[in-house]
Amino acid sequence: MLQGKVVVITGSGQGIGKHAAKTFAQQKAKVVIADFNLDLAKKTAAEISEVTESLAIHTDVRSEDSVKKMIDEVIRRFGQIDVMMNNAAIVPHFAWNIPRWPLIADMPVEFWDRVIHTNLYGTFFGTKHALPHMMKRKSGHIINLYGGGGVRPGGAATYMVTKDGIRTFTRYVAEEVRDANICVITFSPRVPIATETAPEEALRRLPGPEILGPGFVLCAQLSMAQSGKCFAYENGKLVDELPREG
Ligand SMILES: NC(=O)c1ccc[n+]([C@@H]2O[C@H](COP(=O)([O-])OP(=O)(O)OC[C@H]3O[C@@H](n4cnc5c(N)ncnc54)[C@H](O)[C@@H]3O)[C@@H](O)[C@H]2O)c1
Numbered sequence: 001m002l003q004g005k006v007v008v009i010t011g012s013g014q015g016i017g018k019h020a021a022k023t024f025a026q027q028k029a030k031v032v033i034a035d036f037n038l039d040l041a042k043k044t045a046a047e048i049s050e051v052t053e054s055l056a057i058h059t060d061v062r063s064e065d066s067v068k069k070m071i072d073e074v075i076r077r078f079g080q081i082d083v084m085m086n087n088a089a090i091v092p093h094f095a096w097n098i099p100r101w102p103l104i105a106d107m108p109v110e111f112w113d114r115v116i117h118t119n120l121y122g123t124f125f126g127t128k129h130a131l132p133h134m135m136k137r138k139s140g141h142i143i144n145l146y147g148g149g150g151v152r153p154g155g156a157a158t159y160m161v162t163k164d165g166i167r168t169f170t171r172y173v174a175e176e177v178r179d180a181n182i183c184v185i186t187f188s189p190r191v192p193i194a195t196e197t198a199p200e201e202a203l204r205r206l207p208g209p210e211i212l213g214p215g216f217v218l219c220a221q222l223s224m225a226q227s228g229k230c231f232a233y234e235n236g237k238l239v240d241e242l243p244r245e246g
Helices: 015-026 038-048 064-078 109-137 157-176 200-205 215-219
Strands: 006-010 030-035 054-058 083-086 140-145 182-187 230-234 237-240
Touching: 006 015, 006 064, 006 109, 015 030, 015 038, 015 083, 015 215, 030 038, 030 064, 038 054, 054 064, 064 109, 083 109, 109 140, 109 157, 109 182, 140 157, 140 215, 157 182, 182 215, 215 230, 215 237
Parallel strands: 006 030, 006 083, 030 054, 083 140, 140 182, 182 230
Antiparallel strands: 230 237
C-alpha cells in the first residue's frame, strides 16, 4: 500500500528515525533521510538503497531555510510528499543514566533555545513546508513525535514543553487541513529506547527502536477519522495514547 510513496523523515540518520526509514523501505516506499549529520544520513540512505530508492539531504530543522530547501529538493527528485515524519529532536535520554538537564533556575537561555528550536520549530517548519505539496494532491500523512520525561527528578521541563506543544500543534493543524484530506497525528514511543549513541550499559538494559515494529508504517495508513489523535504501538497494532501527566 505504501509502494512508491515518498516518505520524508527528519533526524533519521540514527535511532528511531532510522528504524522508521527501514520499515518504510521494506514497504518499497521512497525514503528521504533528512538529518544535520550528513555522514549519518548518507550511511543510512546507502543501507536503505539496497531495498528501495532513498535520498540523503543535509537538513537542520532549526532553520526554516534549510527545511524549505530540503522539501524543494524532494519535490524536484520525487515530485510529491506522501508522508512527513517530524522526528528530529534533542532528546534528554535520562533513562540512559546520563547527566540530567539543568533545572529551570540554572538553565542557560542557549540550552532552552536549542531544544525549543530543534523540537518545536523543527516540527513547525517540517509541517509548514510539506503541507502545500500535500494540499495540492489532497492527500498525505504527517507524523509528529511525542515523548515522555517524568516530573521528578527535575530536568525534563524544556523537553516536555516541546513535546506537549507538538501534541497540541498536531491537534490544531489536523483541523486546519481536515478538508484537504491530510491526516496529522502524534506518535509516542511510550517507553525509553536506547539508540546508537547510548552507553553500552543502556544498550544492554533498554529496548532498541525495533520495539516500535511497523508502528510508523501503520500511522501512515490511518484514516481521516484518526486525524489529530496520539497513538502508541502495542502488540502489533496502534492504540490510543493519553497525554502524559507526571
Ligand atoms: N529514545 C527514546 O527513548 C524516545 C522516547 C520517546 C520519544 N522519543 C522521540 O523520538 C524521536 C527520535 O529520538 P531518538 O531517540 O531516535 O533520537 P537520537 O538522539 O537517537 O537521534 C536524533 C537524530 O536527530 C538528528 N538531529 C538532531 N538535531 C537535528 C537538527 N537540528 N536537524 C536535523 N537533524 C537533527 C541527529 O543527528 C540524530 O540522527 C525524538 O523526537 C524523540 O523525542 C524518543
